Amino acid sequence: MEIEQCDVDTEFLYGKLEEEIYMELPEGLRELLELAEAEGEDDVVCMLLQSLYGLKQASRVLNETIDKHLKSMGFEPADTDPCVYTRGECEDECIVCLYVDDMLIASRQKTVIASVKAGIAEKFRIKDLGRARFILGIEIDYDMERRTLGISQKAYTESIIKKFVDQG
Incomplete structure (x- = not known):
């Protein structure tokens, strides 16, 4: 396998939103906000047309x-x-x-x-x-001669140990 x-x-x-979601203008679009305010608009928001990272x-x-x-x-x-x-x-x-x-x-x-x-x-x-080697904190090891596959969370375990050692 x-x-x-x-x-x-x-x-x-890639996802299309089914509901209307509005957001305040992001940092990089302040000039647009200033332009809109100059034209008499007080509260300017953006309507999202597709999903973004961070939306619930x-x-x-x-x-x-x-x-x-x-x-x-x-x-x-x-x-x-x-x-x-x-x-x-x-x-x-x-x-x-x-x-x-x-x-x-x-x-x-x-x-x-x-x-x-x-x-x-x-x-x-x-x-x-x-070839899958590491996913979701799990290391995958293949031995093609023996036709076996092993999984390990050694890296995760070591990070937990290090965290507690560092805390004292």
């Missing part, structure tokens, strides 16, 4: 967008975990695990993984990270 990883770039810009609904909107695209590619979410998607059977089976903008894509066939990445890239700009 091959497991590869990719990351959606500028992930929160941003992750939900992104998940709905990716979910819709994966389903259009023939993937079905698992009943037990809606962030795990499957498609195909036997040698052509592919599994996609999704955590916000991080994806693991697993299959016995590298060509299947490449095809899935290409399908995802039709909608989203992705960073292809190759």
Whole structure:
């Protein structure tokens, strides 16, 4: 089984908002505010047309967008975990695990993984990270001779120990 990883770039810009959200002008747009005030406008705000990082609904909107695209590619979410998607059977089976903008894509066939990445890239700009080595604080170790895969949270454990040692 091959497991590869990719990351959606500028992930929160892909989702479309269903509700109207207004925000104050950001720092870089003060000149526009001064221009608007000169024309008699007192309170100038921006209406967001798409999701942005930091909105409380941003992750939900992104998940709905990716979910819709994966389903259009023939993937079905698992009943037990809606962030795990499957498609195909036997040698052509592919599994996609999704955590916000991080994806693991697993299959016995590298060509299947490449095809899935290409399908995802039709909608989203992705960073292809190759073979999965480290995700969500978990290190993945492959032993191809023994046909085994091991996982470890050594780095996380060491960071916890360091935190407590530093505190005294």
